Amino acid sequence: MLATQVRQKDAIFYFAAYPAKALLEKVRFSSRFYDEGTPIAAEPAPEGDDIAKFIGRIEKSDKAFQRAMARDKIRAIRNFYETASTQPPIPGTVLLFTAEKLRFKGMQGDEGVGHLSDPDTKYLIIDGQHRLAALHFFFRERPDEASSINVPCIIFDGRSEDFATEMFVIINSTPTRINKSHLVDLYERVSFASPDKRCSARVVENLYGRDDSPLQYRINRLGGKSKAEKWILQAELFNEINRWVKSEWDPKEDLSPTHQAERYYEQLRDFLKASAQVWGDAWGNSAYMVTKPVTIKALIRVCADLSEKDSEPTVGRVKRWAERLAPWIEMKKAFKSEGFYERFPAKGQIERVSRIEKDLAKEIGV
Numbered sequence: 001m002l003a004t005q006v007r008q009k010d011a012i013f014y015f016a017a018y019p020a021k022a023l024l025e026k027v028r029f030s031s032r033f034y035d036e037g038t039p040i041a042a043e044p045a046p047e048g049d050d051i052a053k054f055i056g057r058i059e060k061s062d063k064a065f066q067r068a069m070a071r072d073k074i075r076a077i078r079n080f081y082e083t084a085s086t087q088p089p090i091p092g093t094v095l096l097f098t099a100e101k102l103r104f105k106g107m108q109g110d111e112g113v114g115h116l117s118d119p120d121t122k123y124l125i126i127d128g129q130h131r132l133a134a135l136h137f138f139f140r141e142r143p144d145e146a147s148s149i150n151v152p153c154i155i156f157d158g159r160s161e162d163f164a165t166e167m168f169v170i171i172n173s174t175p176t177r178i179n180k181s182h183l184v185d186l187y188e189r190v191s192f193a194s195p196d197k198r199c200s201a202r203v204v205e206n207l208y209g210r211d212d213s214p215l216q217y218r219i220n221r222l223g224g225k226s227k228a229e230k231w232i233l234q235a236e237l238f239n240e241i242n243r244w245v246k247s248e249w250d251p252k253e254d255l256s257p258t259h260q261a262e263r264y265y266e267q268l269r270d271f272l273k274a275s276a277q278v279w280g281d282a283w284g285n286s287a288y289m290v291t292k293p294v295t296i297k298a299l300i301r302v303c304a305d306l307s308e309k310d311s312e313p314t315v316g317r318v319k320r321w322a323e324r325l326a327p328w329i330e331m332k333k334a335f336k337s338e339g340f341y342e343r344f345p346a347k348g349q350i351e352r353v354s355r356i357e358k359d360l361a362k363e364i365g366v
Helices: 020-026 050-059 063-083 129-141 161-171 180-184 195-209 234-248 257-282 293-310 317-324 326-335 349-364
Strands: 002-008 011-019 033-035 038-040 094-098 104-107 110-116 123-127 150-157
Touching (some): 195 257, 234 257, 257 293, 257 317, 293 349, 326 349
Antiparallel strands (some): 033 038
């Protein structure tokens, strides 16, 4: 295959124009895509291919969410392929990845242009799955028309799992691609994420998935698109936890994000358990604002202050903290949804969180 070798600093990658039919035979879809009820089944990642497994996992979050989004998006792209005449159907490049080191032989007189070998296994699609899925269906219906399409591709080869993951984040980090909540899931896997962010991301993950977490499955990881009852967006929760973690993180110390995350998680878990006991029937009740984002953020700030003064001993901490938080029982009426914003007037969410935090902290003497 004829390709151009591109050099940028220490990175080397390739640009090529793949004939549609040949490309579709050389790529592996890591999500299940639909068009008019007909699926493209996600191909299982080869044994030992951690890159494909990881990319596939972070592209999917909730089945219903992924399928609904994919179906509409693919239909729209396919329709564009059908109607595009003066405009090129696929003007933007598709990003492909293979862990194999491909052979490149430059042409005499121009070493930057030459012949690039195909990988023995299929390419992983870092960016452009929907465009290629739409091309798949377009090829089914109009093979003659589709066969005239050459797809511009950027090809990365011979790199590690971390490289593929980081490239996925870079390409998909705009609001029109994956949302901030999804990016939180990736902080532990990319080199440019600071240790405090990796620590905070792990705390959020534990709060979402662990059986002993009072927020288990109550965190919205889909950026506002979840149909299930959730209490707070993952990105909002991450920002609040990172605010706490970052304020205490000492970059001069060689701290383990994983080890520190366990400590922060256990403190938050115990504090939220104590809070649930004190708030009683107001906890998780839509008639109250106790488990709404504005209050959860304030609770985390109070937890940070309380943990600084009274985190030890850990044995019996939930009971000890529940006794400390007992004065909040008298505040339950103030947190009823009806009239809540009048009782806690503020210019915006940031100011209201701060006001609630101060009122809660004052009541328990923190």
